[in-house]
Amino acid sequence: MRPQKSAKSVQLAKRFRRELTKPELLLWQYLRASPSGHKFRKQHPAGPYVLDFFCARANLAIEVDGNAHDTEMRAASDVARDTWLAAHRIYTLRIPAVDVLKDAADVTNNIIIIIDDRLAHFGKAPPSSLRDATSPSQVDGEE
Numbered sequence: 001m002r003p004q005k006s007a008k009s010v011q012l013a014k015r016f017r018r019e020l021t022k023p024e025l026l027l028w029q030y031l032r033a034s035p036s037g038h039k040f041r042k043q044h045p046a047g048p049y050v051l052d053f054f055c056a057r058a059n060l061a062i063e064v065d066g067n068a069h070d071t072e073m074r075a076a077s078d079v080a081r082d083t084w085l086a087a088h089r090i091y092t093l094r095i096p097a098v099d100v101l102k103d104a105a106d107v108t109n110n111i112i113i114i115i116d117d118r119l120a121h122f123g124k125a126p127p128s129s130l131r132d133a134t135s136p137s138q139v140d141g142e143e
Helices: 005-019 020-030 073-086 097-102 104-122 136-140
Strands: 041-046 049-053 058-066 093-095
Touching: 005 041, 005 049, 020 041, 020 058, 020 097, 020 104, 041 097, 041 104, 049 073, 049 136, 058 073, 058 104, 093 097, 093 104, 097 104
Parallel strands: 058 093
Antiparallel strands: 041 049, 049 058
């Protein structure tokens, strides 16, 4: 069951969608194309939080962490957030913003590898766009 979205997090998500940081924007340019058939949401509200990116099929939150996350207070806040999300069966993948700025394509490829591993672990089939097409004629042996 997905966590309830607070009214505040929904409002923040709407604002954050219009105000992406440069690393978030770079990564979104790759994720919005549904790489390997995986769909992503940007600035997705989850309970009291807003996730930078979210892949619902893999229960994966993707957080792009800038320098602000290096402070002791922010690190403690991130741990509390990740713990809350884990309690709701959402795994958090934290990516340094500098890595996205360096090579967003490589970061995207690594995200896809992690998602594919998670889906295999869950026993989920690949996205429908990647499954072999089967028509009734192929299944029944008709020509």
